[in-house]
Amino acid sequence: MLTTQLSDALLGVYRPTGPTFVAGEGAYLIAEDGTRFLDFTSGIAVNALGHGDPDVLAAIRAALDTGLIHTSNLFRTRPAAELAAWLVEHSFADRVFLCNSGAEANEAALKFARRWAGTVADGKHEIVAFGGGFHGRTMGALAATARPAYQDPFRPLMRGVHFAEVGDVGEAERLIRRDRTAAVIIEPLQAEGGVLPVPPRFLKALRYLCDEAEALLILDEVQVGLGRTGTLWAHEQAGIQPDLMSLAKPLAGGLPMGAVLLTERVAAAIQPGDHGSTFGGGPVVASAALAVCRKIGNPAFLAEVRRKGAELGDRLHALALRQPRIRAVRGAGMIWGVQVAGAAAEVVSRALGTGLLLCTAGPEVVRLLPPLSATDEELARAVSILEGALAC
Ligand SMILES: Cc1ncc(COP(=O)(O)O)c(C=O)c1O
Structure with a gap:
């Protein structure tokens, strides 16, 4: 009852x-x-x-004992800085943006990619995504998620997203264009779409096509990052590196947290005020995330x-x-x-x-x-x- x-x-x-x-x-x-x-x-x-997990519980308890649950990003706190440093040290990235969920991480990644592309050429704003992919339910992430049942009730969606099929290099090559494409977004293993590993040779082809067209490669590792596929990052198994990577689900041991990892090339285009989150990177979640990362990263x-x-x-x-x-x-x-x-x-x-x-x-x-x-x-x-x- x-x-x-x-x-x-x-x-x-x-x-x-x-x-x-x-x-x-x-x-x-x-x-x-x-x-x-x-x-x-x-x-x-x-x-x-x-x-x-005793280490995650201890990290959360210790963080709570400081009394510092939230400060906002008007001020610096140590756990967020330490977490970002850990992520940078253990990945391709030079910078980290902290937020609160997977959809938010992808939303931020799409914005960062478009912000960067705007500094390269006018009109370079399109996104290439893939059938079977899932990137979240906020408007930008939804626009990159090719599911009629999720998208149709919410049209019109963000414009400029094109879909290719995983494995079809020719189609990807037609869609990834130097004059128009800001970024390609893909999960290295399509999880929600049916647990479909993307062939490493296709990920390598996308890396090559992005480089040729001066477009960014965003890997959505929200579900498969941080050890889920047996390596710290799923893309390690394909022998490639992205320009941006979104993380979320396991990051803070069950507390809500997302992250975007970026190279300096992209980060240099982002200015104060371009994006933000009131809660992103709070001391309690960041402390939990550090404990998770240290344990999984072993x-x-x-x-x-x-x-x-x-x-x-x-x-x-x-x-x-x-x-x-x-x-x-x-x-x-x-x-x-x-x-x-x-x-x-x-x-x-x-x-x-x-x-x-x-x-x-x-x-x-x-x-x-x-x-x-x-x-x-x-x-x-x-x-x-x-x-x-x-x-x-
Ligand atoms: C690959 C991927 N990206 C993004 C998301 C969205 O994450 P969230 O539900 O935290 O917004 C999910 C959620 O299942 C996901 O699996």
């Missing part, structure tokens, strides 16, 4: 299912009645260190993610041999998609009934997003519950 009343007060943009959760412990979420659920959604790729931690991720992939491929309903298994590191015959949502719902939380990635793909810290036993247990859910 209480649950119904509470839900009724929230705007109906979500369809929450399952119980109301009251606690989290490692890879488990605990419901009001004490039932434990193995959480392979990780809050949609957010809780990379699981629930209640090479030994990442090696374990690669080992366990390969093991999970092997288990899912073996399951596909036993279970004819599985059409394909795709993924990397700790993000896997199992394409099924029939509705993925039904499989997710049956798994929920037997204690495993999963999500979908499109109508036919069941998505597994374990915490990067999940144990071998937890990975094995999840695949066994999934097998049961598929067999029904």
